């Protein structure tokens with residue numbers, strides 16, 4: 391019999407599961423708190439649950455806690471890059487970045503990626519499978535435990551205490567390996583569990599999901615009544631250049647993608663943003679900046695410029711700092727709100743997918 395993936399069960403489903411085991415509903419609440427607030431690493435740690443029931447849970451449920459098999463720490467800015475091994479031996483990456491406003495975590499949503507963006511290392515080995523809600527939560531929880539650990543707490547601070555609030559991660563981006571909207575149902579369960587008041591209780595406003603532009607899924611997401619931010623990986627000012635960089639552009643035309651974003655913004659009232667990888671000589675000219683501003687000006691979304699991280703399998707070069715600044719200026723002059731993304735963890739395997747690749751090919 392397959393074991394129940396208990397870490398993937400949302401609060402209501404967990405209560406149902408527990409009462410189905412002839413336990414009282416309050417036991418379900420305790421169990422959920424142990425897993426999603428205290429971030430316990432085993433059923434054995436859940437000391438106020440009856441021992442016989444903990445043994446039954448161990449027997450019937452899988453409870454795989456992600457532990458880093460590699461951790462790289464930037465000497466420049468303290469960025470921490472984690473490589474986690476999943477129960478089936480696959481590996482995924484996640485990153486912790488420290489900003490003035492708090493700790494921000496970037497997680498993966500799939501093992502590999504099928505989208506084939508030309509500048510991205512995560513897609514070079516193809517797509518293997520979707521991550522479960524438990525595996526997405528597991529990345530966040532493992533990093534949260536690490537934060538508690540390096541901030542000097544032996545275990546989770548008391549729930550609701552100032553320490554708990556002050557040490558909890560403040561932002562989450564689903565921008566690591568994988569296309570999150572290609573793993574739609576699991577992504578939504580993950581977001582709902584992460585923002586559940588019985589769990590880590592992150593604000594939906596502190597969550598950003600990045601998509602390469604799956605139009606039907608963007609429309610579907612708009613109807614989910616979530617307060618998250620949607621970021622579009624745009625990377626090109628027109629259809630022709632987008633097709634060169636992103637195979638998905640052959641399926642969804644650039645104007646349809648941008649229209650879907652407009653409609654997302656209108657339906658949800660949430661802001662949207664754009665990711666634009668700057669590739670020297672490909673999409674960084676004055677004419678590109680002008681065309682880009684015309685395409686998105688009415689959306690008033692923030693543009694993040696990302697000087698592309700060179701990967702050895704592709705011949706893409708990052709523009710000089712001056713060229714990136716000139717592109718930014720040109721967009722600003724056209725009324726676009728834009729920043730050049732600060733490169734975090736430049737001295738470690740910074741580009742998404744590189745650490746995992748190094749491990750699977752070693």
Ligand code: SF4
Pocket residue numbers: 503504505506507510511512513566567568569602623
């Ligand atoms: S940029 Fe994102 S969507 Fe594109 S291949 Fe990489 S992980 Fe996949």
